[in-house]
Amino acid sequence: MTTTVIPPAVRPPAGPAHRDGNVLRWLGAYTASMIGDNVFYIALSWAAVRSGTPSQAGLVMAVSAVPRALLMLGGGVVADRFGPRRVVIGSDAVRCAAVLTVAALLFVAHPGLWLLALLAVVFGIVDAVFMPAVGALPARVTRRDQLARVQGMRGLAVRFANVVGAPLGGLGVALGGSATAFALAGLLIAVSVPLLISVRMRETPPAGGAEAADAADAANTAPAGAEAVGPPGDPDGSPDGAPARGDASGPHARVPDAEDGAAAVPERPATAWRDLRDGLRYIRGHRVLAPLIVTIALGDLGFVGPLNVGLALLADRRGWGASGMGLVVAAFGAGAGAAALLLAWRGTLPRAGSAGAAALLGGSVAIGALAQVPGVGAAVGVALAIGLLAGLSGALCGALLQTQSDPAYLGRVTAVAGIVSLGLAPLSMPLTAAAIGWWGTGPVFAGSAVVCGLGGVVALAVRDLRRAELPR
Template identity: 60%
Template sequence: MTPTRPVPAPVPARIPAPTPAPVVERPAHRDPNVLRWLGGYTSSAIGDNVYYLALSWAAVQAGTPAQAGFVTAASAVPRALLMLGGGVVADRYGPRRVVVSSTAVRCLLVLTAAVLLLATSPGLWTLGCVAVLFGIVDAVFLPAAGALPARITGRGQLARVQGMRGLAVRLANVLGGPLGGLGIALGGTAGAFGLAALLIGVSLPVLATVRTGQPPPDDTRTRHDTKGRPSALAELRDGLRHIRRDPVLRVLVVFAALSDLGFVGPMNLGLTLLAAQRGWGSAGMGLVLAGFGVGAGAASLLLAWRGRVPYAGRVTAVATLAGAVAIDALARVPSVAAAACVALLIGLLAGLAGALTGALLQARAGSAYVGRVTSVSTLVGFGVAPLTFPAVGWAVAAWGAGPVFTVCAAVSALGGVLALCSRALRHAELPG
């Protein structure tokens, strides 16, 4: 009998591994978590505007206009000195926790000022102390508030969230003045402080419900304190090294600093002095500010609606350069109507460049470093630039608004040139 050859067992067909379904991010404007953050942020921002109006009004009533200027600028000093440390605090304890805690302290501080105004007539020193304490808390609050959007939404929604944040800032600017004036009219300066405390306090329970994602573990080797945790100084150095090593971040930080230095002076104190020199009056200055607000609001609305802008790095640089030209032109136009049109263009370009800069910074920083990166990038705008107001006022008085606006525009344009010369930033894109 011929032996039969064994029949090999059939080889089972290999089943391909299932392809993971792509993660679809929920659009930020339809995300209840983001909308809760937006509501809390807006209420807090309106309260800030009412607070600053009440502080300046109380300072004017207690002293000379120059003294009032020093009181209102006093909060910028601790912000400039402590904001880098605030970024470390935001990354160490989480931006949500820091935002909620510092908001509670800010509310309590403004409420204390209202009680002092009801009980006594505080002098300039007392108001200055309130401003300094508010600036200390701001040095912790601002980096955490800037870092929080990166923890509540997907990377592809960062530009949209920045647009929504810009809309909140514009709304706060529009409503803060009238509400502060109403508070002063109905309850005096104490009433305005009380209203500011109420608005900031309303944001507390809303912000407390915001959910945040967890950052990835930080495996960077840094010096540790006695509890086995990196020391604050080591974390700060680590954050600065992180910025220096990233080809986009290191240019973006310098770009943001130059842009803020060239923008804040002329578009705040400089615009007031320009209106006084041209005889536009408060109505004319209000029209110019309204033009700027409309332009900035339109840019924020565009980003909130579109969600993503292609060639983000290039658009940011070009918008900054065009905005610098418009800043220089603002001091040379002959009429209020023309100045309002130029201010609208400035608002559109600055709003677009600012929102894209914030989105690019958060996209490149990584969630473990976003607080420290935010503190470094906003240090000049919130801390250093306001301290230049006395120099801007002196220069306008000595040489007129035209040369001062030109110099400031050149500083801002230098940031745009730097961005265009950086190949990494020029080709930077937002995550889709």
């Protein structure tokens, strides 16, 4: 009698990220949270202006940056130790509760600036853990070969939130003042929580870099009958962020038994400080991530000042007016959105390291040229080029950051990059304004272009970064 062997059914590979319901739920949660953030800052600025002097309002708006910059490295440790999904859900829940509480107080009383300052500080503290966790989460909801596409989708979500959030905040203020706008922000942030709870986490590979991550992706499309990945959480069903059974990487892990049969010796419990040092050591020794973060830092330092405070001063000196400045800003946003759309559509670009460096160099030239054009029409064209080139460079750098990092360190890697972008780069804005007052727009924009271009030079000069590729 012959026996027919029926091969095991193979799970079909997951489709592209833009057709993956799990990724789309994450994207919906992220978009709702970002729109809520934009509405929140409109409400906060309006309430601060109505409750105090302009200088006091400026202080309230700036106070959240201090705890965010000081605590973000620790936030990266928290994201890696407890799992990014859990941290993002908790952060959004805290932010939602804080904003709705302030909205309720404003409906019944006028507590003054101290309440707004306290809310800003709370947001800054929560952002310090929220932002690294948000950066680490995409690697847990999709395959490595889809991370570049997800980065593009995330960029589109940010642009959409910027476009929609400000008008919604203004509408809330117009309908019922700051209290109504705060309530709207809280409800939008609340939408993200159930969506995040419904997102399934993929298996987290052990420390080992890209090869281990590729192996984990293969395991997720293994034949039926193989060991299943647990429901929302980590491999074998353990909670998000908790070490799996038999995992030797947890905070109280034991070393394997010695060959001579000696009893295993417990390792010292991992502390947050040790995790932080390990993360910094990992970045410093990585042949792609270390120069990549330097590239990001130089690009942001040369970009933030001219395209924020510098643009307003340039528009004033050229006589473009507020409407002309608005057109220039809109052109930049359109270019950046087009770059994000390109990456979301293509999913990858060949020679990502070289392409990102070339785009950064081209964007730096355009930044220098922006101060030399006399008319609004030419400035709009240059701003469109800046948005496209800088947006493409930023998206590729972000995608390389995601794909080159070991998932076990991704929260800390994101935290270091976030400190550069959100802590150091904004410091260039008052320096840019002062420098324009001394030397004028042309030399300052040219100097900023040189700083930005140095980032591209670093990327081209470092062989491993220049040859870095995105997974296909």
